[in-house]
Amino acid sequence: MALLDYHETYLRGMLGFIGLTDVTVVRAEGINLGEEAKAAAIAKAKSEIAVIAV
Numbered sequence: 001m002a003l004l005d006y007h008e009t010y011l012r013g014m015l016g017f018i019g020l021t022d023v024t025v026v027r028a029e030g031i032n033l034g035e036e037a038k039a040a041a042i043a044k045a046k047s048e049i050a051v052i053a054v
Contacts, residue, residue, distance in 0.1 A: 024052055 028045040
């Protein structure tokens with residue numbers, strides 16, 4: 001599956017091109033698995049963002 005996930009590599013490359021090299025990616029995986037899984041994935045992503053934003 002890692003071969004199919006080119007978005008992060010592309011985004012890091014483009015951001016690096018303009019000088020942004022300290023990039024943290026937060027994923028919200030499983031949002032298409034129903035409302036309960038979607039809510040859990042978003043809550044987890046938000047908590048990860050809160051930790052990074054401090």
